[in-house]
Amino acid sequence: MAIPYPQLFATEKPAMEVGLPSLSPPLSPSPVILTQDDLKKIAAYKAVEYVESGMVLGLGTGSTAKHAVDRIGELLRQGKLKNIVGIPTSKKTHEQAVSLGIPLSDLDTHPTIDLAIDGADEVDPSLNLVKGRGGSLLREKMVESACKRFIVIVDDSKWVRFIGESGLAMPVEVVPFCWKFSAKRLQNLFEYAGCVAKLRTEKESSAQPFVTDNGNFIVDLYFKKDIGDLKIASDKILRLAGVVEHGMFLDMASTVIVAGELGITIKHKEDHHQE
Numbered sequence: 151m152a153i154p155y156p157q158l159f160a161t162e163k164p165a166m167e168v169g170l171p172s173l174s175p176p177l178s179p180s181p182v183i184l185t186q187d188d189l190k191k192i193a194a195y196k197a198v199e200y201v202e203s204g205m206v207l208g209l210g211t212g213s214t215a216k217h218a219v220d221r222i223g224e225l226l227r228q229g230k231l232k233n234i235v236g237i238p239t240s241k242k243t244h245e246q247a248v249s250l251g252i253p254l255s256d257l258d259t260h261p262t263i264d265l266a267i268d269g270a271d272e273v274d275p276s277l278n279l280v281k282g283r284g285g286s287l288l289r290e291k292m293v294e295s296a297c298k299r300f301i302v303i304v305d306d307s308k309w310v311r312f313i314g315e316s317g318l319a320m321p322v323e324v325v326p327f328c329w330k331f332s333a334k335r336l337q338n339l340f341e342y343a344g345c346v347a348k349l350r351t352e353k354e355s356s357a358q359p360f361v362t363d364n365g366n367f368i369v370d371l372y373f374k375k376d377i378g379d380l381k382i383a384s385d386k387i388l389r390l391a392g393v394v395e396h397g398m399f400l401d402m403a404s405t406v407i408v409a410g411e412l413g414i415t416i417k418h419k420e421d422h423h424q425e
């Protein structure tokens with residue numbers, strides 16, 4: 151069941167119009183207007199409640215994770231969190247964390263991470279994820295597979311019944327060498343699902359390949375049908391020489407925090423139970 155929230159994030163911006171249940175102290179009777187970004191921020195702030203002083207933290211990437219990193223920076227500045235070490239999952243998050251004064255380290259020095267907080271592009275009921283539509287996935291997967299607890303933060307548009315339901319891209323990071331060859335082989339792997347493989351470009355209108363933080367390219371896979379068993383699909387992709395990593399994060403999330411119109415829903419891996 152969703153935990154309703156008070157009108158902390160009311161905004162004038164055009165957005166979903168929602169009538170939230172009344173809470174104590176009494177709220178204004180007018181409907182709260184929450185943007186998608188407000189929902190991302192609500193999920194992010196909730197996740198940061200799990201952060202404790204002294205933790206080694208995986209710092210995620212993307213518009214949702216950005217709010218979590220901002221909040222961690224704010225709590226550090228206020229002295230409410232102490233002795234935090236952050237491991238960023240992208241160059242962009244590294245820059246953001248530096249600008250906020252968050253002490254940083256890496257996996258070489260801190261091979262075990264207490265908690266990572268990151269967004270996702272799709273989340274299914276078993277808490278499997280698609281990530282990387284923003285261009286980051288390899289560093290995220292390295293950091294998030296090294297953590298004791300991985301909290302995923304999303305607005306409810308990311309919630310799907312099965313991975314691939316959105317019809318949007320499933321990103322695969324490939325080495326630039328003969329990327330067309332790799333794209334073709336990826337497409338062939340999933341011929342049964344009507345797969346189309348496309349090179350990610352800087353802009354939709356340009357032919358300039360998007361280059362990841364690791365100097366690689368991204369091939370986006372679009373499926374017309376269900377790809378079937380995700381673990382089998384993952385293994386098939388990873389067996390292709392030239393593939394570095396893919397955006398399916400299977401069996402990695404411990405908790406998913408979903409912010410929706412009526413409140414927050416928290417789903418835990420261990421029991422699929424909702425708070």
Ligand SMILES: O=C[C@H](O)[C@H](O)[C@H](O)COP(=O)(O)O
Nearest residue numbers: 212213214269282284285286
């Ligand atoms: O490539 C980007 C990362 O995997 C992001 O965590 C993911 O795309 C979700 O991003 P956002 O919070 O901006 O929707």
